[in-house]
Amino acid sequence: MCLRKLPHHRAFWALCLSLCAAPAWAALPKDAQDLLRTLPQNAVTLDVVLGRAMKSSDSFEAVKSLYPRIEAPALSALAALDWKLNFEVSKLEDRREATNAFAPRRNNTFGGKIGASKYFLSGTSLALEVTDGRTELDFPTISIAPFVEAKSSITLAQNLWKDSFGYATRRTAESGELQKKSLEHQFEDSIDDWALELTQVFYQAWLAQARAVASADSVKRREKLVHVTRTKMKRGTAERPDVLQVESFLLSDQSQKRTADLELGNRWRDLVVALKLNEEWLTTVDPIEIPIRLDSPMIAARDDCGPPSKLAPLPAPSTKVRSANLEAQAAALTAEAAENSAAPALQVFGTVYANGVDSNGSNALGEMLGFKNPGFLVGLSFSMPLSQYAERAAARQAISNQMLAEARASIAKDQFKLGWMKACLDLNRLEHHYTLKKQAYENQSERARLEERRFAIGRVNTLAVVQSEDDATRAELELREAEIQRRMAAWQVRRLQGKIKPYLENLLEQVSNKKFSK
Numbered sequence: 001m002c003l004r005k006l007p008h009h010r011a012f013w014a015l016c017l018s019l020c021a022a023p024a025w026a027a028l029p030k031d032a033q034d035l036l037r038t039l040p041q042n043a044v045t046l047d048v049v050l051g052r053a054m055k056s057s058d059s060f061e062a063v064k065s066l067y068p069r070i071e072a073p074a075l076s077a078l079a080a081l082d083w084k085l086n087f088e089v090s091k092l093e094d095r096r097e098a099t100n101a102f103a104p105r106r107n108n109t110f111g112g113k114i115g116a117s118k119y120f121l122s123g124t125s126l127a128l129e130v131t132d133g134r135t136e137l138d139f140p141t142i143s144i145a146p147f148v149e150a151k152s153s154i155t156l157a158q159n160l161w162k163d164s165f166g167y168a169t170r171r172t173a174e175s176g177e178l179q180k181k182s183l184e185h186q187f188e189d190s191i192d193d194w195a196l197e198l199t200q201v202f203y204q205a206w207l208a209q210a211r212a213v214a215s216a217d218s219v220k221r222r223e224k225l226v227h228v229t230r231t232k233m234k235r236g237t238a239e240r241p242d243v244l245q246v247e248s249f250l251l252s253d254q255s256q257k258r259t260a261d262l263e264l265g266n267r268w269r270d271l272v273v274a275l276k277l278n279e280e281w282l283t284t285v286d287p288i289e290i291p292i293r294l295d296s297p298m299i300a301a302r303d304d305c306g307p308p309s310k311l312a313p314l315p316a317p318s319t320k321v322r323s324a325n326l327e328a329q330a331a332a333l334t335a336e337a338a339e340n341s342a343a344p345a346l347q348v349f350g351t352v353y354a355n356g357v358d359s360n361g362s363n364a365l366g367e368m369l370g371f372k373n374p375g376f377l378v379g380l381s382f383s384m385p386l387s388q389y390a391e392r393a394a395a396r397q398a399i400s401n402q403m404l405a406e407a408r409a410s411i412a413k414d415q416f417k418l419g420w421m422k423a424c425l426d427l428n429r430l431e432h433h434y435t436l437k438k439q440a441y442e443n444q445s446e447r448a449r450l451e452e453r454r455f456a457i458g459r460v461n462t463l464a465v466v467q468s469e470d471d472a473t474r475a476e477l478e479l480r481e482a483e484i485q486r487r488m489a490a491w492q493v494r495r496l497q498g499k500i501k502p503y504l505e506n507l508l509e510q511v512s513n514k515k516f517s518k
Helices: 012-018 030-036 046-056 058-064 067-081 164-235 240-274 298-305 319-341 361-369 389-456 462-496 500-512
Strands: 084-094 106-119 124-138 147-159 345-358 374-383
Touching: 046 058, 046 164, 046 500, 058 164, 067 106, 067 164, 124 361, 147 164, 147 361, 164 240, 164 319, 164 389, 164 462, 164 500, 240 462, 298 389, 298 462, 319 389, 345 361, 389 462, 462 500
Parallel strands: none
Antiparallel strands: 084 106, 106 124, 124 147, 147 345, 345 374
16 A cells, blocks of 8 residues: 555656656656656665665775775785795996906806795795806916806795794784785675665665655645635635745745755756766656656564564674774784884804806706805894884783773674664664554545645634644655664664675676666
8 A cells, every 4th residue: 555645747756755657657648658668677675775886986996996995904914925036237447456366356257046935924034046157367477267146045044032933923924814804894894884875865765756756746735726726715714825825835835846946956966967867867757747656675673683572592693893802913923023024133044055167058057056165154143123113012012002902802793782782672663663653644634635625614723733834754764764763773684684795796797688778
């Protein structure tokens, strides 16, 4: 059953509110009907708005811009473990005068060097280096033939105290991975925010249309009242002040109608621009005649919440809670890494090297690869800043961040519990509120009709009729607002259940398989 009996040229509103049988736009011009047929279900629905927005809106692109940074913490944490390659080519031409008989008076060298190094999760560093160069030396007293020297070295170092066997490095890497997962949940939460904001915009457009229709109906009732009052004045049962009074009410309602139409036009233009719809939607169809169909998320949400006396158990933790928990875990690992990094640097290291020298480059390289001229170096190194200002500052900052992250995680958990209870209780309250508003609207509508009849036969004065009509209009608008409030409350429940993401994914898949180019 429709919520209100509308004039015949507003028949589309019945479809928007309760899916009455006749098409809402059957009386529209043909070009407008053709445009409306491009919409799924021939109406503007929340699915249409969200689906189109995910494909075209700048607001969704702004949300998507957060996605690339999700990998940043993990990549940053792995930067220390990356292979580092280096390559160098040099040419030396030294013709300075020799300082003694054993110093060269000419040194001509051309060489190249290539190397690689890597740090491992075990706290071990590896460095590889190969050099090859041709040298020509000219001494005042002796003659040395040009030669080629090829050298190679392999160096291993193991941290024993600071980052002992990779303690800090592993925790930094784990922290980066946890931060990445946290950002994934934050990204999902941003999409939920975006979806609810756009849902609110859609509902406000519907409400603006409802207000415009109510204002138009109020004007028609005032026009009818003016006509009846003028007729009564001709018959001598009303006076000139009565006519002036109802005419003033009519002028006031006409002004309110213009305001409502302007608000509807602004809401509709904002929606068209945000969704990047064709300009025909601004020029071909009057916003008040566009069928807008509301969704009904309340039924499932009520079932999921249960009765107020026995609410359903908490659903799985929300994206906010999961993100906060991951941030707390990551901060704890970072604090452990910072504490370990404040220790003195103690390393054991060793280097194995070899070279080959020959006038022929291939022979020199062969000697080097064959390890014919080996050598080695082993040692122990220790270093420590005496005051450790930087290390202590980093550790304190990490501990502070850990305390803050753990507090936020606890707050998020408590807010989720309270939020679930509040969302379900709000939904039940607003459902009851809607029932009361619906009954009040029906009562006020019946009262207005009865007062009109009584006025026609002279049993009540003009003010009584005007007051009853104003009360009926006010009750209708309050009912429309209650429609929106109960739906937004239901969407809050769906968000806490984590149902917005799968809904949008399914919607995006449907939209991708449909043609909606307008």
